[in-house]
Amino acid sequence: MALNILILGPQGAGKGTQAKRLSASYGIPHISTGDMLREAIANGTELGQRVKPILESGELVPDELMIELIRERLSEPDAAEGFVLDGFPRTFAQAEALEPMLREIGKPLSAVLVLQLPEDVAIERLLRRAELEGRTDDTPETIRTRLDLFRKKTEPLVEWYRIRSNVVPIHGDRTENEVFAEIEQVLDRLEESAA
Numbered sequence: 741m742a743l744n745i746l747i748l749g750p751q752g753a754g755k756g757t758q759a760k761r762l763s764a765s766y767g768i769p770h771i772s773t774g775d776m777l778r779e780a781i782a783n784g785t786e787l788g789q790r791v792k793p794i795l796e797s798g799e800l801v802p803d804e805l806m807i808e809l810i811r812e813r814l815s816e817p818d819a820a821e822g823f824v825l826d827g828f829p830r831t832f833a834q835a836e837a838l839e840p841m842l843r844e845i846g847k848p849l850s851a852v853l854v855l856q857l858p859e860d861v862a863i864e865r866l867l868r869r870a871e872l873e874g875r876t877d878d879t880p881e882t883i884r885t886r887l888d889l890f891r892k893k894t895e896p897l898v899e900w901y902r903i904r905s906n907v908v909p910i911h912g913d914r915t916e917n918e919v920f921a922e923i924e925q926v927l928d929r930l931e932e933s934a935a
């Protein structure tokens with residue numbers, strides 16, 4: 741069974757880490773819009789130059805741009821095997837645009853995994869990551885902006901998906917291995933019920 745997974749959660753919840761592990765263990769591509777944008781910036785492409793100041797401020801890249809980016813990415817052949825989407829959608833407009841795209845490629849979401857984490861823990865983890873990795877978008881000011889945007893624009897999508905998909909809350913305030921074990925259990929149950 742192809743797994744078409746969306747992973748949602750605040751910055752610092754470990755989305756990227758879990759998505760990478762999922763990608764490796766289920767053999768599906770990890771589609772991270774944040775990684776795609778950072779790569780464009782590192783390569784100095786036109787897109788990269790355009791989005792660099794936006795990422796540095798912690799704001800969101802305009803919906804139209806993101807929707808086009810993801811449309812192109814999902815049309816690549818590897819996405820036909822399934823995917824783990826990380827960082828998209830982040831707004832209602834993006835979620836609404838994603839629906840027909842997934843229908844077109846015949847890949848409805850198998851599950852929406854919501855990594856849940858208290859905000860103070862998310863802040864603490866982001867500050868630590870800022871020190872360790874030196875990500876230019878992890879400063880105390882941008883962390884505040886990004887978490888506010890998550891709460892205002894992205895978190896309401898959980899409710900939106902609840903009546904459209906299979907929303908599964910995951911307790912994110914645990915070790916990486918514990919969180920991954922829970923995700924594996926959820927996905928194994930999904931595969932069993934589809935078999």
Ligand code: AMP
Nearest residue numbers: 773774795798799800801806827828830
């Ligand atoms: P992330 O690594 O997912 O936290 O993304 C890093 C930054 O890229 C975000 O703070 C936004 O500036 C931008 N970004 C990534 N994905 C999106 C999206 N779906 N919509 C708007 N901006 C995005």
